[in-house]
Amino acid sequence: xxxxxxxxxxxxxxxxxxxxxxxxxxxxxxxxxxxxxxxxxxxxxxxxxxxxxxxxxxxxxxxxxxxxxxxxxxxxxxxxxxxxxxxxxxxxxxxxxxxxxxxxxxxxxxxxxxxxxxxxxxxxxxxxxxxxxxxxxxxxxxxxxxxxxxxxxxxxxxxxxxxxxxxxxxxxxxxxxxxxxxxxxxxxxxxxxxxxxxxxxxxxxxxxxxxxxxxxxxxxxxxxxxxxxxxxxxxxxxxxxxxxxxxxxxxxxxxxxxxxxxxxxxxxxxxxxxxxxxxxxxxxxxxxxxxxxxxxxx
Amino acid sequence: xxxxxxxxxxxxxxxxxxxxxxxxxxxxxxxxxxxxxxxxxxxxxxxxxxxxxxxxxxxxxxxxxxxxxxxxxxxxxxxxxxxxxxxxxxxxxxxxxxxxxxxxxxxxxxxxxxxxxxxxxxxxxxxxxxxxxxxxxxxxxxxxxxxxxxxxxxxxxxxxxxxxxxxxxxxxxxxxxxxxxxxxxxxxxxxxxxxxxxxxxxxxxxxxxxxxxxxxxxxxxxxxxxxxxxxxxxxxxxxxxxxxxxxxxxxxxxxxxxxxxxxxxxxxxxxxxxxxxxxxxxxxxxxxxxxxxxxxxxxxxxxxxxxxx
Numbered sequence: 376x377x378x379x380x381x382x383x384x385x386x387x388x389x390x391x392x393x394x395x396x397x398x399x400x401x402x403x404x405x406x407x408x409x410x411x412x413x414x415x416x417x418x419x420x421x422x423x424x425x426x427x428x429x430x431x432x433x434x435x436x437x438x439x440x441x442x443x444x445x446x447x448x449x450x451x452x453x454x455x456x457x458x459x460x461x462x463x464x465x466x467x468x469x470x471x472x473x474x475x476x477x478x479x480x481x482x483x484x485x486x487x488x489x490x491x492x493x494x495x496x497x498x499x500x501x502x503x504x505x506x507x508x509x510x511x512x513x514x515x516x517x518x519x520x521x522x523x524x525x526x527x528x529x530x531x532x533x534x535x536x537x538x539x540x541x542x543x544x545x546x547x548x549x550x551x552x553x554x555x556x557x558x559x560x561x562x563x564x565x566x567x568x569x570x571x572x573x574x575x576x577x578x579x580x581x582x583x584x585x586x587x588x589x590x591x592x593x594x595x596x597x598x599x600x601x602x603x604x605x606x607x608x609x610x611x612x613x614x615x616x617x618x619x620x621x622x623x624x625x626x627x628x629x630x631x632x633x634x635x636x637x638x639x640x641x642x643x644x645x646x647x648x649x650x651x652x653x654x655x656x657x658x659x660x661x662x663x664x665x666x667x668x669x670x671x672x673x
Numbered sequence: 674x675x676x677x678x679x680x681x682x683x684x685x686x687x688x689x690x691x692x693x694x695x696x697x698x699x700x701x702x703x704x705x706x707x708x709x710x711x712x713x714x715x716x717x718x719x720x721x722x723x724x725x726x727x728x729x730x731x732x733x734x735x736x737x738x739x740x741x742x743x744x745x746x747x748x749x750x751x752x753x754x755x756x757x758x759x760x761x762x763x764x765x766x767x768x769x770x771x772x773x774x775x776x777x778x779x780x781x782x783x784x785x786x787x788x789x790x791x792x793x794x795x796x797x798x799x800x801x802x803x804x805x806x807x808x809x810x811x812x813x814x815x816x817x818x819x820x821x822x823x824x825x826x827x828x829x830x831x832x833x834x835x836x837x838x839x840x841x842x843x844x845x846x847x848x849x850x851x852x853x854x855x856x857x858x859x860x861x862x863x864x865x866x867x868x869x870x871x872x873x874x875x876x877x878x879x880x881x882x883x884x885x886x887x888x889x890x891x892x893x894x895x896x897x898x899x900x901x902x903x904x905x906x907x908x909x910x911x912x913x914x915x916x917x918x919x920x921x922x923x924x925x926x927x928x929x930x931x932x933x934x935x936x937x938x939x940x941x942x943x944x945x946x947x948x949x950x951x952x953x954x955x956x957x958x959x960x961x962x963x964x965x966x967x968x969x970x971x972x973x974x975x976x977x978x979x980x981x982x
Binding site for chain 1: 689690691692694695696697698699700701702721722725726729730759760761762763764765766767768769771772774776777778779780783827830831834835836838839840841842845846849850851852853854855856857860864882883884885886887889890891894898
């Protein structure tokens, strides 16, 4: 017999799992418990073909609706039709509108560029590297996932992200971003945004398949005369890993609000520690020398 | 019927797009983070000077222990309170300790601060409870605590600098010498604090002179550290503050923070030394605050020149 949603509230308390510890102790201990990690699956991601985006914002709506994200209020930004303003803790998709008219496109004919932006689910994600609580993990699909019950809102991931994706919610103080519909994927469903996209601008699937599809699309566009088409984030660069959410673009990345050459902040870490160590040793040597020369060691 | 668009509005309408907008988002780190760094360095610097001094000359430095280590602990507690309050969800502060992740400077810093708190607390308790001190065995334990604490204090003083420089934020990501500056600045503050405590306790010149020399040597190194840090961040810093802001910052960081204390640490009375420490604090706060504010100022558009990367 199935239980309807209305019946859930009437369930006897005995149906709940027995609580082993008082609430406060449970609160302290629970984050330290470890479950068994699931077996890894083929990495999944998004391939966003910006040439077929029509700016309908169905992805934004589907994302908000599925993930039950609260409204952000409403304000005219003055930036074309983009009144979302940016990715945030409560907006995990943002459709960007670029109006290239009256020569604004640097040699291109007048045109609209539209792109649905989202977390890049970096293969080597600086946010995951930064996270001191272990809240940010790679899940079994290779997606970068923030465990909402672990994050304590330290905001280091926000500082580390070179794409400006993550923000901290004012509601609960925790960091939030696209989960790549982890819950839907586990149930064998396509993420809500990809499902809602009417032009297949947002495509979801195993990254290998997406890459194959995207590369043949670039070739096709080149054959049809759109020689500026290229993939952003499909392969690792000298300063950054590849992205599991990558884009087909027809203009420079900065036109779409993406960094031209993202840099992983961790490339400098060893050198920075070394500089700190050198400074510390020199300063300590100065202190010891002063104390010895000044006659402290009598 | 709508009014026709004038030229200004037309020009404004063409400035839409994403190219001139900052890509990254600065985290909500402001005054508490500056205060946290200052308290951290007041604690670690004082501990380092006291520990090194006591290991080299226990006769001169140990009498100051009842003052020094409780003060070190007090600064550390203040630092920890700032760190907890700055979290989005302070009730989850203990989540920091659920993983050991030295590849993350914040995780490393959390563990280092936690470990540093152990010798500091024991030494503070030992200093306040005279019956706990005495005997060869306890003396060895005390020296071990000082040595271990000193190593941890170096890491605790410096980690925050690396934490800032390993981000994607404009100004912070260029600050290669931030960790180097912080550890040196901590020792400068520590030498001045120790000098003030020693002066207030009426110690003889034989102890004060080495501390004055140490403070001056460390201030000279501090000037180099400031220059190296300024060289790293000069582009975004000038974009964020403008020429007037840079001039006033230099006045505070170098004039008030280095040159004047260099003179005042020579004072024989506690007032002069207190002035030196106060000026050092002004310089230390100015540098830390300027660094913390940089990406916020740039993101908020309070720029006076385009920051070209």
